[in-house]
Amino acid sequence: MAGLTDEVVSKSQQTAAVVVDALVGHDAPAPEASAQIHAHFDKYASSASPEGVKLMTQVDFIEAITPPPNSVAAAYHKIPREQYGILFLVADRSQKGQITVQDYAFFENLLSKPDAEYEIAFRLFDRDGTGVVNFNDFIQLYKENKSADALPFDWNSSWASLYLGGQKARRELTYAQFSQMLRGVQGERVRQAFLHFDKKSTGHITPAEFEEIIVKTQKHKLSDHLLENLHTLCNVGLSSKISYAHVRAFQNLMKDIDLVEVIVRKAISKSKDGSITRADFINEAAQTSRWGTFTPMEADVLFHFASLDNQTGRLSIQDFAKVVDPSWKPSERLSSEKAAAAVSSGPKPLQTVLKSMYNFGLGAIAGAFGATMVYPIDLVKTRMQNQRVTVVGERLYLNSIDCAKKVIKNEGFTGLYRGLGPQLVGVAPEKAIKLTVNDIIRDYAKGTGPEGKGVSLPWEIVAGGTAGGCQVIFTNPLEIVKIRLQVQGEIAKNTPGMPRRSALWIVKNLGLLGLYKGASACLLRDIPFSAIYFPTYSHMKKDWFGESETKKLGVAQLLISGAIAGMPAAYLTTPCDVIKTRLQVEARKGETSYRGLTHCASTIYKEEGFKAFFKGGPARILRSSPQFGFTLAAYEVLQNIAPFPEHDADDLSGLNKKAGRLHATGLGDFSGDMPWVRSRNALKIILDLDQNFGRSKVKPTEEEWKRIRGLGGI
Structure with a gap:
């Protein structure tokens, strides 16, 4: 009977061991070291056993799993390099102060796991390798690494007791339970620290106290931009102090910062100008998540810190990078000299040319679409x-x-x-010249408007009129060919045997000077048309629909603005269009041949009366308004279907590619070497307990490194 009992106990112990191995893999055999791991180990291992087997010290280990001190990815001003030594405790399974290549391969294997960061933290506190973390071991290691000036934290609080149990009955935590506790410990540290400073229970602390809390609990996870401006959080509210609600909003935002980046990127990808407002962010957040992810206060906090260097209300990816990218720091900004060098080296001009070609192509397609849709109206207008x-x-x-x-x-x-x-051939250069010249002059005239903002009305008229005048160089030749082709059908009907002429024949027959017949009338039409259209379009958007730096108009609003602006511009310039048409059409037998602009205008008035100057006016309105509508709609759709890939000069020039990062956006932390990244992330989780974990209290020698496990410096 006793033998049977012993057998049952033995099998139970074996089963328990299998369960532990399955859960945490602590007793699993060391993975076979690959040739790559062997090479990496040999590169840094500086010690050897009496038998000649290479061994790696703690200093060697730190050098092997961290980027070089001069690397862009280092960021040792926030997490000193010696703190990575705490991870040596996990690799040193035999606790001898040195590790073999098998131990190193075991650690590398840990880093390759999906949940490597949490498992490494768990193994650090599971000192006995039992598959659980007990309270005494946890508190002992915590106290060994806690800094002298650390913010007070009560491990007997109601929150901690929910995980670790009360003083009378402590609990052991499994891997899953321990990981969940680590997930929430930083928030609890912030809460207790707030209560520590808010001794009178006012619900507010000073900016300096808030800064101390965040620096001592989250410094390792925040960008330099945030760390330098923490005290400005009080500006989000109306008080000179910071409420607990604002502290919690900041905490929640940092906790979900990866989701913030996803939402920002998605919102900006839908933005025409590569920037978004607070409303754009909240709308995209609502579409991205099933429930409202971010509160209005959290959005306020995000836009407060992202807009410190840009007060326009519309923020770009570079503005958000300073908040969401923990590796961002002021020293990484390109100096004006470097920026100039980047521009002169070629990539930036190339980017500009590509963007111009992109806009030109979309404008040509959209313009051709708009012209095609209303062309029958244009033909009727010309015949009339x-x-x-x-x-x-x-x-x-x-x-x-x-x-x-x-x-x-x-x-x-x-x-x-x-x-x-x-007509289609001429749409691209015509639209390109008109829009480009108008934008150039408007940019030049910025600041001439009321209160030194925007563009004044006289300058708007000058910009539009100049743009209209410049387009005539393309418009007139195309108009005269188009008109002669449009009236060719009725001439053929009234003149039997009259051959139909091609566009090429008309061009050859007219010659270069003939192509500019009626150019004076064309100028007389296009200059006032654009001088009326562009200012009207601008003021429709701004004054009627409320467009501003913080409000982006929708497609429908842009279409309505363009259509309405085209109505007065088209109708009021109809007399000039009639004169231009008469000058450019070949006179038929028995009809008056016009000798010039003045003769044409006076003859029309004498023979047909004043109303003749507005022939085709309604058709001209019906053509111009929908043409602008179709063109703008097509342009917007094309931009959404095929957005232009935005890059900055420093991204294209490779100035910051040494660390494999894309500083063009500033988003996305170092990702050049995954072991470095996973080691750093594992350490960040451990540092949520205290900023001092792994930091040396003395400057040990090489021999002391072998005796003091987990502490030390290099």
């Missing part, structure tokens, strides 16, 4: 304007609708698109 007879019975077209019907009847549906080719 070219109709010279005043006797009703002799009129070819009674009105615009009658004109459209007769074109389809006599020339087929394709007749409505006669001359479309040259």
